[in-house]
Amino acid sequence: MKENAETGERPMTIDLHLHTTVSDGLHSPMEILDMAVQAGLTTLSITDHESIEGCLEIAGAADKKGIRVIPGVELLVTYAGNEIHLLGYGMDLTDGSFLQRLAELRQARNIVAEQTVRNLQKLGIPLAWEDVVSIAHPRGAISKGHIIHALHLGGLLTHPAQEFIRLYLSRDGLAHVEYNSNSFDQGVETIKSAGGVPIVAHPGLIQSQSLLSELLLRPDVGLEVFYGYYGPNRERWIENYRRIAQEKNLVMTGGTDYHGPFAPFKPGSVPIPDWVVPNLDRAIMMAKQSR
Incomplete structure (x- = not known):
């Protein structure tokens, strides 16, 4: 360099x-x-x-x-x-x-992620929690990134990723869960x-x-x-x-x-x-x- x-x-x-x-x-x-x-x-x-x-x-x-x-x-x-x-x-x-x-923090993050997926389901976005879990590390923390990836793989991403995050997963998003x-x-x-x-x-x-x-x-x-x-x-x-x-x-x-x-x-x-x-x-x- x-x-x-x-x-x-x-x-x-x-x-x-x-x-x-x-x-x-x-x-x-x-x-x-x-x-x-x-x-x-x-x-x-x-x-x-x-x-x-x-x-x-x-x-x-x-x-x-x-x-x-x-x-x-x-x-x-x-x-x-x-x-x-x-x-x-x-x-x-x-x-x-x-x-x-x-380990405690990973578990806490996974609980928030699952609640977020449930909120998306209530909003009419049929993302299965199992589909999110399947792409995550078995001992890892599940994040918004995993949720977005699972939505993409399932053809459920209704907006470009950053816009979807803003609308649904950000602090003021429709499916947001406080961590x-x-x-x-x-x-x-x-x-x-x-x-x-x-x-x-x-x-x-x-x-x-x-x-x-x-x-x-x-x-x-x-x-x-x-x-x-x-x-x-x-x-x-x-x-x-x-x-x-x-x-x-x-x-x-x-x-x-x-x-x-x-x-x-x-x-x-x-x-x-x-x-x-x-x-x-x-x-x-x-x-x-x-x-």
Whole structure:
């Protein structure tokens, strides 16, 4: 990759935000690892929703291929009535309390997903819950993404996906079910208690941007700055969040948030400065020392 002429930064071949079939991605963990090899990645993190199974599955094979895997997870949390996504890095993947909490959160998300499907049925959309379950990981959290995918496979998607989400699944949607099982502060504590570093994910997707400054008041919470946003505002958003992170001296991370072939950014395609990983490493070391 070319060096940035203005800053002298050379992006590394890293991607710290990847999803697999363990949550709502369309590639298995081993397929993601193969894609990482093809992309020339040296460091990656699988950040499946409420699960670390993907990280564990590829650990040995990644080491043999010379690729470092930073343990990762993504949690759905809520703050002031808004859904926020919270990434965690460097957790102890053998921590029993952490694993138990993830299992509880997966179950809570699945209950919300099933209630959402029932609401769609009441609205005349004949989606069977069994069809949603059949495309999800047997031990994973079922999300809106699974519901949309099942609707698509069944020919039941009455609008383009984003419009359908807005009409039916968003906070004001007709089939929306409130998720209250994991507040932002609870999510932060879950990650920190397992020796991890909590990071606010893709801040540009937070519906109410005024909340971000409140979220970042929590000690040791970082920000995902380098992200594959869609549309013409991508570079402006990245620079804005980078400025915020620099002003607050926050840990910065980045990644593609890759879920599958439809994604515009493939693994490793979002430029991330080479200082991101060592800075994250230092934060993880400090997090483990403060447990």
